[in-house]
Amino acid sequence: xxxxxxxxxxxxxxxxxxxxxxxxxxxxxxxxxxxxxxxxxxxxxxxxxxxxxxxxxxxxxxxxxxxxxxxxxxxxxxxxxxxxxxxxxxxxxxxxxxxxxxxxxxxxxxxxxxxxxxxxxxxxxxxxxxxxxxxxxxxxx
Amino acid sequence: xxxxxxxxxxxxxxxxxxxxxxxxxxxxxxxxxxxxxxxxxxxxxxxxxxxxxxxxxxxxxxxxxxxxxxxxxxxxxxxxxxxxxxxxxxxxxxxxxxxxxxxxxxxxxxxxxxxxxxxxxxxxxxxxxxxxxxxxxxxxxxxxxxxxxxxxxxxxxxxxxxxxxxxxxxxxxxxxxxxxxxxxxxxxxxxxxxxxxxxxxxxxxxxxxxxxxxxxxxxxxxxxxxxxxxxxxxxxxxxxxxxxxxxxxxxxxxxxxxxxxxxxxxxxxxxxxxxxxxxxxxxxxxxxxxxxxxxxxxxxxxxxxxxxxxx
Numbered sequence: 201x202x203x204x205x206x207x208x209x210x211x212x213x214x215x216x217x218x219x220x221x222x223x224x225x226x227x228x229x230x231x232x233x234x235x236x237x238x239x240x241x242x243x244x245x246x247x248x249x250x251x252x253x254x255x256x257x258x259x260x261x262x263x264x265x266x267x268x269x270x271x272x273x274x275x276x277x278x279x280x281x282x283x284x285x286x287x288x289x290x291x292x293x294x295x296x297x298x299x300x301x302x303x304x305x306x307x308x309x310x311x312x313x314x315x316x317x318x319x320x321x322x323x324x325x326x327x328x329x330x331x332x333x334x335x336x337x338x339x340x341x
Numbered sequence: 342x343x344x345x346x347x348x349x350x351x352x353x354x355x356x357x358x359x360x361x362x363x364x365x366x367x368x369x370x371x372x373x374x375x376x377x378x379x380x381x382x383x384x385x386x387x388x389x390x391x392x393x394x395x396x397x398x399x400x401x402x403x404x405x406x407x408x409x410x411x412x413x414x415x416x417x418x419x420x421x422x423x424x425x426x427x428x429x430x431x432x433x434x435x436x437x438x439x440x441x442x443x444x445x446x447x448x449x450x451x452x453x454x455x456x457x458x459x460x461x462x463x464x465x466x467x468x469x470x471x472x473x474x475x476x477x478x479x480x481x482x483x484x485x486x487x488x489x490x491x492x493x494x495x496x497x498x499x500x501x502x503x504x505x506x507x508x509x510x511x512x513x514x515x516x517x518x519x520x521x522x523x524x525x526x527x528x529x530x531x532x533x534x535x536x537x538x539x540x541x542x543x544x545x546x547x548x549x550x551x552x553x554x555x556x557x558x559x560x561x562x563x564x565x566x567x568x569x570x571x572x573x574x575x576x577x578x579x580x581x582x583x584x585x586x587x588x589x590x591x592x593x594x595x596x597x598x599x600x601x602x603x604x605x606x607x608x609x610x611x612x613x614x615x616x617x618x619x620x621x622x623x624x625x626x627x628x629x630x631x632x633x634x635x636x637x638x639x640x641x642x643x644x645x646x647x648x649x650x651x652x
Contacts, residue, residue: 300576300577301576301577301578301579301615302555302556302557302574302576302577302578302579302615303555303579303581304554304555304557304572304578304579304580304581304617305554305580305581306580306581306582306583306599306606308554308555309553309554309570309572309580309606309617309619310604310619312553312554312559312570312572313559313561313568313569313570313619313620316549316551316559316561316568316570317568317621
Protein backbone atom coordinates (compact mmCIF):
# COMPACT_ATOMS: atom_id res chain seq x y z
CA UNK A 201 0.00 0.00 0.00
CA UNK A 202 1.34 3.45 -0.90
CA UNK A 203 2.17 5.66 2.01
CA UNK A 204 -0.56 8.13 0.90
CA UNK A 205 -3.12 5.41 1.07
CA UNK A 206 -1.69 4.26 4.40
CA UNK A 207 -1.97 7.80 5.78
CA UNK A 208 -5.62 8.06 4.75
CA UNK A 209 -6.36 4.65 6.17
CA UNK A 210 -4.51 5.62 9.33
CA UNK A 211 -6.53 8.79 9.76
CA UNK A 212 -9.70 6.82 9.13
CA UNK A 213 -8.69 4.32 11.78
CA UNK A 214 -8.74 1.51 9.29
CA UNK A 215 -5.24 0.12 9.85
CA UNK A 216 -4.59 -2.98 11.78
CA UNK A 217 -2.37 -2.74 14.78
CA UNK A 218 0.54 -4.21 12.78
CA UNK A 219 0.04 -1.84 9.79
CA UNK A 220 -0.22 1.15 12.11
CA UNK A 221 3.08 0.15 13.77
CA UNK A 222 4.73 -0.20 10.37
CA UNK A 223 3.47 3.27 9.30
CA UNK A 224 4.72 4.95 12.42
CA UNK A 225 8.20 3.40 11.91
CA UNK A 226 8.15 4.56 8.29
CA UNK A 227 7.16 8.11 9.20
CA UNK A 228 10.12 8.28 11.57
CA UNK A 229 12.47 8.04 8.60
CA UNK A 230 10.44 9.90 5.93
CA UNK A 231 10.13 13.68 6.26
CA UNK A 232 8.00 13.98 3.10
CA UNK A 233 5.62 11.40 4.47
CA UNK A 234 5.23 13.37 7.73
CA UNK A 235 4.46 16.49 5.65
CA UNK A 236 1.85 14.54 3.69
CA UNK A 237 0.25 13.42 6.93
CA UNK A 238 0.11 17.02 8.19
CA UNK A 239 -1.47 18.24 4.91
CA UNK A 240 -4.14 15.57 4.91
CA UNK A 241 -4.93 16.19 8.58
CA UNK A 242 -5.39 19.96 8.04
CA UNK A 243 -7.49 19.40 4.92
CA UNK A 244 -9.82 17.06 6.79
CA UNK A 245 -10.17 19.50 9.68
CA UNK A 246 -11.08 22.27 7.24
CA UNK A 247 -13.75 20.12 5.61
CA UNK A 248 -15.27 19.08 8.94
CA UNK A 249 -15.50 22.70 10.04
CA UNK A 250 -17.74 23.60 7.08
CA UNK A 251 -21.48 24.19 7.80
CA UNK A 252 -23.99 21.53 6.72
CA UNK A 253 -26.15 22.84 3.90
CA UNK A 254 -29.24 21.51 2.20
CA UNK A 255 -28.59 19.85 -1.06
CA UNK A 256 -29.32 22.09 -4.02
CA UNK A 257 -32.38 21.23 -6.08
CA UNK A 258 -30.36 20.30 -9.15
CA UNK A 259 -28.48 17.74 -7.08
CA UNK A 260 -31.71 16.07 -5.76
CA UNK A 261 -34.59 16.35 -8.25
CA UNK A 262 -38.11 17.00 -6.77
CA UNK A 263 -39.63 13.74 -7.97
CA UNK A 264 -36.71 11.85 -6.51
CA UNK A 265 -37.26 13.60 -3.18
CA UNK A 266 -41.00 12.85 -3.37
CA UNK A 267 -40.31 9.22 -4.05
CA UNK A 268 -38.01 9.18 -1.07
CA UNK A 269 -40.76 10.65 1.18
CA UNK A 270 -43.35 8.30 -0.20
CA UNK A 271 -41.12 5.41 0.49
CA UNK A 272 -40.71 6.53 4.11
CA UNK A 273 -44.40 7.35 4.82
CA UNK A 274 -46.17 4.00 4.66
CA UNK A 275 -44.79 2.64 7.95
CA UNK A 276 -45.66 5.78 9.93
CA UNK A 277 -49.03 6.16 8.30
CA UNK A 278 -49.90 2.55 8.88
CA UNK A 279 -48.91 2.76 12.54
CA UNK A 280 -50.95 5.92 13.07
CA UNK A 281 -53.95 4.49 11.23
CA UNK A 282 -53.82 1.30 13.25
CA UNK A 283 -53.65 3.23 16.51
CA UNK A 284 -56.54 5.48 15.49
CA UNK A 285 -58.62 2.49 14.44
CA UNK A 286 -57.92 0.75 17.72
CA UNK A 287 -59.00 3.78 19.73
CA UNK A 288 -62.16 4.11 17.62
CA UNK A 289 -63.08 0.44 18.06
CA UNK A 290 -62.52 0.49 21.84
CA UNK A 291 -64.39 3.77 22.18
CA UNK A 292 -67.30 2.54 20.11
CA UNK A 293 -67.47 -0.70 22.06
CA UNK A 294 -67.43 1.22 25.32
CA UNK A 295 -70.25 3.52 24.30
CA UNK A 296 -72.35 0.85 22.66
CA UNK A 297 -71.97 -1.61 25.51
CA UNK A 298 -74.87 -1.39 27.99
CA UNK A 299 -73.88 0.77 30.94
CA UNK A 300 -73.89 -1.33 34.11
CA UNK A 301 -76.95 -0.19 36.03
CA UNK A 302 -78.65 -1.63 39.11
CA UNK A 303 -82.41 -1.14 38.92
CA UNK A 304 -84.15 -0.51 42.26
CA UNK A 305 -87.74 0.09 43.25
CA UNK A 306 -88.35 3.15 45.35
CA UNK A 307 -90.62 1.07 47.60
CA UNK A 308 -87.82 -1.45 48.25
CA UNK A 309 -85.56 1.35 49.38
CA UNK A 310 -88.30 2.73 51.64
CA UNK A 311 -88.88 -0.76 53.09
CA UNK A 312 -85.18 -1.25 53.71
CA UNK A 313 -84.91 2.02 55.59
CA UNK A 314 -88.34 1.95 57.24
CA UNK A 315 -87.91 -1.54 58.65
CA UNK A 316 -84.61 -0.63 60.25
CA UNK A 317 -86.00 2.64 61.62
CA UNK A 318 -88.79 0.79 63.36
CA UNK A 319 -86.37 -1.70 64.90
CA UNK A 320 -84.19 1.10 66.13
CA UNK A 321 -87.14 2.90 67.65
CA UNK A 322 -85.86 6.16 66.24
CA UNK A 323 -88.66 8.71 66.31
CA UNK A 324 -88.72 9.94 62.75
CA UNK A 325 -89.80 13.47 62.10
CA UNK A 326 -92.29 12.34 59.55
CA UNK A 327 -93.64 9.77 61.95
CA UNK A 328 -95.15 7.01 59.96
CA UNK A 329 -95.74 9.05 56.86
CA UNK A 330 -92.85 7.38 55.11
CA UNK A 331 -94.72 4.13 55.52
CA UNK A 332 -97.42 5.59 53.31
CA UNK A 333 -94.86 5.75 50.53
CA UNK A 334 -94.04 2.16 51.21
CA UNK A 335 -97.71 1.16 51.08
CA UNK A 336 -98.24 2.93 47.77
CA UNK A 337 -95.15 1.26 46.39
CA UNK A 338 -96.40 -2.19 47.36
CA UNK A 339 -99.89 -1.43 46.12
CA UNK A 340 -98.51 -0.30 42.80
CA UNK A 341 -96.75 -3.60 42.12
CA UNK B 342 -105.62 29.85 108.32
CA UNK B 343 -105.07 26.24 109.35
CA UNK B 344 -107.90 25.18 107.03
CA UNK B 345 -106.26 27.13 104.20
CA UNK B 346 -102.96 25.33 104.82
CA UNK B 347 -104.63 21.94 104.74
CA UNK B 348 -106.28 22.79 101.41
CA UNK B 349 -102.93 23.89 99.95
CA UNK B 350 -101.25 20.71 101.12
CA UNK B 351 -104.01 18.63 99.60
CA UNK B 352 -103.82 20.54 96.31
CA UNK B 353 -100.06 20.18 96.25
CA UNK B 354 -100.41 16.49 96.96
CA UNK B 355 -102.67 16.12 93.95
CA UNK B 356 -100.64 18.24 91.57
CA UNK B 357 -97.05 17.30 92.35
CA UNK B 358 -97.34 13.56 91.63
CA UNK B 359 -98.73 14.37 88.18
CA UNK B 360 -96.19 17.03 87.36
CA UNK B 361 -93.18 15.31 88.86
CA UNK B 362 -92.73 12.58 86.21
CA UNK B 363 -92.66 15.20 83.52
CA UNK B 364 -89.80 16.98 85.17
CA UNK B 365 -87.89 13.84 86.08
CA UNK B 366 -88.09 11.97 82.77
CA UNK B 367 -85.25 11.96 80.30
CA UNK B 368 -85.93 12.26 76.61
CA UNK B 369 -85.20 8.56 76.19
CA UNK B 370 -87.87 7.79 78.79
CA UNK B 371 -90.40 10.01 77.05
CA UNK B 372 -89.76 8.22 73.77
CA UNK B 373 -89.83 4.80 75.39
CA UNK B 374 -93.21 5.56 76.89
CA UNK B 375 -94.42 6.71 73.48
CA UNK B 376 -93.33 3.39 71.96
CA UNK B 377 -95.36 1.52 74.60
CA UNK B 378 -98.49 3.64 74.09
CA UNK B 379 -101.67 2.04 72.79
CA UNK B 380 -103.90 4.07 70.49
CA UNK B 381 -105.40 4.45 67.06
CA UNK B 382 -106.09 7.50 64.96
CA UNK B 383 -105.30 9.51 61.83
CA UNK B 384 -101.96 11.22 61.49
CA UNK B 385 -101.07 14.00 59.08
CA UNK B 386 -97.55 15.05 58.11
CA UNK B 387 -96.85 18.38 56.42
CA UNK B 388 -93.36 19.31 55.24
CA UNK B 389 -92.06 22.47 53.57
CA UNK B 390 -89.36 21.41 51.14
CA UNK B 391 -87.43 23.22 48.40
CA UNK B 392 -89.73 21.38 45.99
CA UNK B 393 -92.88 22.72 47.67
CA UNK B 394 -95.20 21.73 50.46
CA UNK B 395 -95.89 18.00 50.84
CA UNK B 396 -98.71 16.46 52.86
CA UNK B 397 -99.37 12.85 53.80
CA UNK B 398 -102.13 11.26 55.90
CA UNK B 399 -102.18 7.75 57.35
CA UNK B 400 -104.35 5.82 59.78
CA UNK B 401 -102.25 4.45 62.61
CA UNK B 402 -102.91 1.92 65.37
CA UNK B 403 -100.39 0.79 67.99
CA UNK B 404 -100.78 -1.98 70.54
CA UNK B 405 -98.24 -4.20 72.31
CA UNK B 406 -95.52 -2.59 70.19
CA UNK B 407 -97.28 -3.68 67.03
CA UNK B 408 -98.00 -0.77 64.71
CA UNK B 409 -100.49 -0.91 61.88
CA UNK B 410 -100.39 1.87 59.33
CA UNK B 411 -103.11 2.12 56.72
CA UNK B 412 -103.18 4.35 53.72
CA UNK B 413 -104.83 4.32 50.36
CA UNK B 414 -103.58 1.14 48.72
CA UNK B 415 -102.95 -1.14 51.67
CA UNK B 416 -101.46 -1.33 55.12
CA UNK B 417 -98.17 -1.78 56.89
CA UNK B 418 -97.89 -3.94 59.97
CA UNK B 419 -94.82 -3.42 62.07
CA UNK B 420 -94.01 -5.99 64.71
CA UNK B 421 -90.94 -6.56 66.76
CA UNK B 422 -88.54 -8.16 64.30
CA UNK B 423 -90.59 -7.76 61.18
CA UNK B 424 -92.33 -5.34 58.92
CA UNK B 425 -95.24 -6.63 56.90
CA UNK B 426 -96.79 -4.63 54.13
CA UNK B 427 -99.98 -5.51 52.33
CA UNK B 428 -101.00 -3.90 49.08
CA UNK B 429 -104.45 -3.75 47.57
CA UNK B 430 -103.55 -6.41 45.04
CA UNK B 431 -102.47 -8.83 47.73
CA UNK B 432 -98.77 -8.24 47.17
CA UNK B 433 -97.08 -8.57 50.50
CA UNK B 434 -93.62 -8.35 51.87
CA UNK B 435 -92.22 -9.36 55.21
CA UNK B 436 -88.98 -7.82 56.29
CA UNK B 437 -87.14 -9.60 59.03
CA UNK B 438 -84.80 -7.25 60.80
CA UNK B 439 -81.79 -8.34 62.74
CA UNK B 440 -80.55 -5.11 64.20
CA UNK B 441 -77.24 -5.28 65.97
CA UNK B 442 -77.58 -2.13 68.00
CA UNK B 443 -79.83 0.81 68.76
CA UNK B 444 -79.07 4.46 68.52
CA UNK B 445 -77.89 6.48 71.47
CA UNK B 446 -78.98 10.07 71.69
CA UNK B 447 -76.16 12.15 70.24
CA UNK B 448 -74.28 14.36 72.68
CA UNK B 449 -75.28 17.48 70.79
CA UNK B 450 -78.87 17.08 71.90
CA UNK B 451 -80.38 18.10 75.21
CA UNK B 452 -84.02 18.34 76.20
CA UNK B 453 -86.21 20.70 78.16
CA UNK B 454 -89.77 20.23 79.42
CA UNK B 455 -91.79 23.27 78.44
CA UNK B 456 -94.94 22.64 80.45
CA UNK B 457 -98.40 21.59 79.51
CA UNK B 458 -100.70 22.40 76.62
CA UNK B 459 -103.44 20.74 74.57
CA UNK B 460 -103.47 19.08 71.16
CA UNK B 461 -106.82 18.05 69.67
CA UNK B 462 -108.35 18.77 73.07
CA UNK B 463 -106.01 16.36 74.87
CA UNK B 464 -103.56 17.42 77.56
CA UNK B 465 -99.95 17.10 76.48
CA UNK B 466 -96.47 17.58 77.92
CA UNK B 467 -94.33 19.78 75.69
CA UNK B 468 -90.71 18.65 75.40
CA UNK B 469 -88.12 20.42 73.28
CA UNK B 470 -85.03 18.73 71.87
CA UNK B 471 -82.30 21.36 71.77
CA UNK B 472 -79.15 21.49 69.68
CA UNK B 473 -77.27 24.35 71.30
CA UNK B 474 -79.65 27.29 71.10
CA UNK B 475 -81.62 25.71 68.28
CA UNK B 476 -84.91 24.01 69.03
CA UNK B 477 -84.50 21.02 66.70
CA UNK B 478 -87.70 19.12 67.61
CA UNK B 479 -90.72 20.00 69.72
CA UNK B 480 -92.71 16.97 70.93
CA UNK B 481 -96.19 16.98 72.44
CA UNK B 482 -96.59 13.77 74.47
CA UNK B 483 -100.14 12.73 75.34
CA UNK B 484 -100.49 13.00 79.10
CA UNK B 485 -102.74 9.97 79.28
CA UNK B 486 -101.11 7.45 76.92
CA UNK B 487 -97.63 8.89 76.34
CA UNK B 488 -98.07 8.86 72.55
CA UNK B 489 -96.54 11.63 70.47
CA UNK B 490 -99.57 13.62 69.43
CA UNK B 491 -97.55 16.23 67.57
CA UNK B 492 -93.95 16.83 66.55
CA UNK B 493 -92.42 19.89 64.93
CA UNK B 494 -88.99 19.51 63.30
CA UNK B 495 -86.94 22.61 62.55
CA UNK B 496 -84.16 23.27 60.09
CA UNK B 497 -80.80 24.58 61.22
CA UNK B 498 -81.92 28.19 60.70
CA UNK B 499 -84.91 27.68 62.99
CA UNK B 500 -87.46 27.50 60.19
CA UNK B 501 -90.10 24.80 60.40
CA UNK B 502 -89.43 21.72 58.25
CA UNK B 503 -92.07 19.11 59.13
CA UNK B 504 -95.07 18.89 61.41
CA UNK B 505 -96.68 15.56 62.22
CA UNK B 506 -99.92 15.59 64.18
CA UNK B 507 -102.85 13.37 64.96
CA UNK B 508 -106.11 14.84 63.75
CA UNK B 509 -108.08 11.95 65.24
CA UNK B 510 -106.91 10.03 68.29
CA UNK B 511 -108.47 7.24 70.36
CA UNK B 512 -106.63 5.54 73.25
CA UNK B 513 -106.58 1.78 73.62
CA UNK B 514 -106.50 0.34 70.12
CA UNK B 515 -107.77 -3.10 69.34
CA UNK B 516 -105.62 -4.30 66.48
CA UNK B 517 -106.89 -7.04 64.25
CA UNK B 518 -104.32 -7.88 61.58
CA UNK B 519 -105.41 -9.96 58.64
CA UNK B 520 -102.87 -12.58 57.70
CA UNK B 521 -101.61 -12.10 54.18
CA UNK B 522 -102.33 -14.69 51.53
CA UNK B 523 -99.08 -14.19 49.66
CA UNK B 524 -95.75 -13.10 50.98
CA UNK B 525 -92.55 -11.64 49.62
CA UNK B 526 -89.74 -11.86 52.07
CA UNK B 527 -86.98 -9.35 52.42
CA UNK B 528 -84.40 -10.20 55.02
CA UNK B 529 -82.47 -7.43 56.61
CA UNK B 530 -79.73 -9.44 58.20
CA UNK B 531 -76.71 -7.72 59.58
CA UNK B 532 -73.60 -8.55 57.57
CA UNK B 533 -69.95 -7.72 57.57
CA UNK B 534 -69.17 -6.02 54.31
CA UNK B 535 -66.03 -4.82 52.61
CA UNK B 536 -67.89 -1.76 51.39
CA UNK B 537 -66.06 1.29 52.62
CA UNK B 538 -68.45 3.67 54.34
CA UNK B 539 -67.62 5.92 57.28
CA UNK B 540 -68.58 4.70 60.74
CA UNK B 541 -69.68 8.19 61.68
CA UNK B 542 -71.16 10.90 59.48
CA UNK B 543 -71.98 14.39 60.75
CA UNK B 544 -72.67 13.07 64.24
CA UNK B 545 -74.65 10.08 63.01
CA UNK B 546 -73.32 6.69 64.07
CA UNK B 547 -73.36 3.73 61.71
CA UNK B 548 -75.32 1.10 63.66
CA UNK B 549 -75.11 -1.81 61.23
CA UNK B 550 -74.79 -2.94 57.65
CA UNK B 551 -77.00 -5.42 55.87
CA UNK B 552 -77.90 -6.56 52.41
CA UNK B 553 -79.90 -3.95 50.55
CA UNK B 554 -82.20 -4.27 47.53
CA UNK B 555 -80.87 -6.13 44.46
CA UNK B 556 -77.77 -7.39 46.22
CA UNK B 557 -76.59 -3.93 47.22
CA UNK B 558 -75.21 -3.07 50.64
CA UNK B 559 -77.15 -0.89 53.08
CA UNK B 560 -75.78 0.93 56.10
CA UNK B 561 -78.05 2.41 58.76
CA UNK B 562 -77.11 5.58 60.61
CA UNK B 563 -78.86 7.33 63.48
CA UNK B 564 -78.24 10.07 66.04
CA UNK B 565 -81.15 9.02 68.24
CA UNK B 566 -83.53 11.59 66.74
CA UNK B 567 -83.06 11.37 62.99
CA UNK B 568 -81.83 8.50 60.87
CA UNK B 569 -80.86 7.60 57.33
CA UNK B 570 -79.85 4.60 55.27
CA UNK B 571 -77.09 4.61 52.66
CA UNK B 572 -77.37 2.03 49.89
CA UNK B 573 -74.21 1.29 47.91
CA UNK B 574 -73.67 -0.70 44.71
CA UNK B 575 -70.65 -1.20 42.48
CA UNK B 576 -72.52 0.28 39.56
CA UNK B 577 -74.94 3.09 38.87
CA UNK B 578 -78.26 2.78 40.72
CA UNK B 579 -81.42 3.58 38.78
CA UNK B 580 -84.31 4.20 41.18
CA UNK B 581 -87.84 3.87 39.86
CA UNK B 582 -90.07 6.93 40.11
CA UNK B 583 -87.10 9.28 39.95
CA UNK B 584 -87.46 10.17 36.29
CA UNK B 585 -89.10 13.49 37.15
CA UNK B 586 -86.98 14.14 40.23
CA UNK B 587 -84.85 17.27 39.89
CA UNK B 588 -81.08 17.25 39.67
CA UNK B 589 -79.89 19.63 42.35
CA UNK B 590 -76.60 21.00 43.56
CA UNK B 591 -75.69 20.47 47.19
CA UNK B 592 -72.47 22.26 48.10
CA UNK B 593 -71.67 22.45 44.36
CA UNK B 594 -72.12 18.73 43.82
CA UNK B 595 -74.81 17.17 41.64
CA UNK B 596 -77.47 14.86 43.08
CA UNK B 597 -80.91 13.64 42.09
CA UNK B 598 -83.30 14.44 44.95
CA UNK B 599 -86.83 13.41 45.76
CA UNK B 600 -88.86 14.59 48.74
CA UNK B 601 -91.88 12.92 50.24
CA UNK B 602 -93.62 14.01 53.42
CA UNK B 603 -91.13 13.40 56.20
CA UNK B 604 -88.55 11.74 54.00
CA UNK B 605 -85.91 12.67 51.44
CA UNK B 606 -83.97 10.53 48.99
CA UNK B 607 -80.73 11.44 47.21
CA UNK B 608 -79.23 9.40 44.40
CA UNK B 609 -75.82 9.89 42.82
CA UNK B 610 -72.86 8.14 41.26
CA UNK B 611 -69.39 8.31 42.73
CA UNK B 612 -66.14 7.09 41.22
CA UNK B 613 -66.69 3.75 43.00
CA UNK B 614 -70.32 3.14 42.02
CA UNK B 615 -73.89 4.17 42.74
CA UNK B 616 -75.26 5.46 46.04
CA UNK B 617 -78.68 6.26 47.49
CA UNK B 618 -79.32 8.03 50.78
CA UNK B 619 -82.82 8.00 52.27
CA UNK B 620 -83.83 9.45 55.60
CA UNK B 621 -85.85 11.94 57.63
CA UNK B 622 -83.15 14.61 57.85
CA UNK B 623 -84.00 18.31 58.07
CA UNK B 624 -82.63 20.44 55.24
CA UNK B 625 -79.37 21.52 56.89
CA UNK B 626 -78.49 18.02 58.04
CA UNK B 627 -78.98 16.71 54.49
CA UNK B 628 -76.01 18.73 53.26
CA UNK B 629 -73.91 17.88 56.31
CA UNK B 630 -74.52 14.16 55.82
CA UNK B 631 -73.85 14.26 52.08
CA UNK B 632 -70.54 16.01 52.82
CA UNK B 633 -69.44 12.98 54.81
CA UNK B 634 -70.40 10.34 52.27
CA UNK B 635 -68.59 9.33 49.04
CA UNK B 636 -69.10 12.27 46.73
CA UNK B 637 -70.26 12.48 43.14
CA UNK B 638 -67.18 11.78 41.07
CA UNK B 639 -65.77 11.18 37.63
CA UNK B 640 -68.00 8.85 35.65
CA UNK B 641 -66.63 9.59 32.19
CA UNK B 642 -65.24 7.63 29.30
CA UNK B 643 -62.19 6.20 31.04
CA UNK B 644 -64.19 5.05 34.07
CA UNK B 645 -66.75 3.37 31.85
CA UNK B 646 -63.97 1.68 29.89
CA UNK B 647 -62.37 0.52 33.14
CA UNK B 648 -65.67 -0.95 34.41
CA UNK B 649 -66.34 -2.52 31.01
CA UNK B 650 -63.01 -4.29 31.02
CA UNK B 651 -62.62 -5.21 34.68
CA UNK B 652 -66.18 -5.74 35.95
